Amino acid sequence: MKFVKGHGTGNDFVILPDPDGTLDLTPSLVARLCDRHRGIGADGVLHVVRSAKHADAAGLASDAEWFMDYWNADGSIAEMCGNGVRVFTRYLVTEGLATPPEGGLPVATRAGVVHAVMGASDISVRMTTPRVYAAGTATIGALTVPGVAVNCGNPHLVCTISTPLDALDLHVPPGHDASLFDEGVNVEFISPVGDLHVRMRVHERGSGETLSCGSGALAVGAVVLRDAGRTHGVVTVDVPGGRLTVTATPEGQWWLAGPAVLVATGEVLL
Numbered sequence: 001m002k003f004v005k006g007h008g009t010g011n012d013f014v015i016l017p018d019p020d021g022t023l024d025l026t027p028s029l030v031a032r033l034c035d036r037h038r039g040i041g042a043d044g045v046l047h048v049v050r051s052a053k054h055a056d057a058a059g060l061a062s063d064a065e066w067f068m069d070y071w072n073a074d075g076s077i078a079e080m081c082g083n084g085v086r087v088f089t090r091y092l093v094t095e096g097l098a099t100p101p102e103g104g105l106p107v108a109t110r111a112g113v114v115h116a117v118m119g120a121s122d123i124s125v126r127m128t129t130p131r132v133y134a135a136g137t138a139t140i141g142a143l144t145v146p147g148v149a150v151n152c153g154n155p156h157l158v159c160t161i162s163t164p165l166d167a168l169d170l171h172v173p174p175g176h177d178a179s180l181f182d183e184g185v186n187v188e189f190i191s192p193v194g195d196l197h198v199r200m201r202v203h204e205r206g207s208g209e210t211l212s213c214g215s216g217a218l219a220v221g222a223v224v225l226r227d228a229g230r231t232h233g234v235v236t237v238d239v240p241g242g243r244l245t246v247t248a249t250p251e252g253q254w255w256l257a258g259p260a261v262l263v264a265t266g267e268v269l270l
Contacts, residue, residue, distance in 0.1 A: 010241020082214020
């Protein structure tokens with residue numbers, strides 16, 4: 001089976017080209033591919049398929065030719081991946097499968113259609129509007145910290161902490177309120193750097209701690225702007241794998257920008 005390897009600020013993916021939807025992708029296969037010791041190794045799988053050829057996206061085929069069928073490293077399915085959309089777009093354009101129009105290349109996801117715009121080095125994606133909706137807590141060992149629930153098409157809990165980020169042990173999933181997040185949650189821990197500028201570490205459901213999370217950065221941007229009493233602005237989010245920027249425009253659009261890199265192509269023996 002042919003594959004491509006790519007990453008966005010260190011959040012890495014196995015890309016599986018399957019335009020006509022003939023690949024029998026299963027949770028066990030995804031988990032084997034993402035195994036860093038026995039497989040290729042990745043935080044998740046980007047299954048590249050035409051929207052019309054996938055049952056989860058057929059209704060979006062008139063709005064977006066391509067569907068990002070995203071799977072977490074453990075074989076579970078996720079609604080959205082902000083870094084994944086940029087890498088997905090990089091792959092489509094590099095392979096000549098799509099040419100972004102002026103308004104951005106539409107990409108279908110389980111969270112709806114987003115639009116990607118190619119820059120000189122970065123790719124910007126107009127995301128679905130994040131919704132800040134509840135208070136919650138996250139628990140790491142003996143530490144319990146307050147957080148804010150944000151829906152970015154997938155669930156997030158953004159926690160601002162005063163302890164050093166580097167001291168957090170994210171080898172195990174942080175505890176959370178199961179009644180608030182009955183399907184699990186991505187938990188972001190942030191500390192301020194400056195005005196509208198934060199550092200972030202993240203534990204992603206189904207993947208563990210990752211070097212970056214694009215939808216997590218979007219959630220963080222929404223919380224940072226809310227706490228600053230602003231409806232729009234640019235939030236800089238430094239992650240272990242690099243830097244992402246979240247822009248909320250006066251018109252109400254939300255953009256996520258950062259690099260997207262393809263690093264290898266090959267074949268895997270099943």
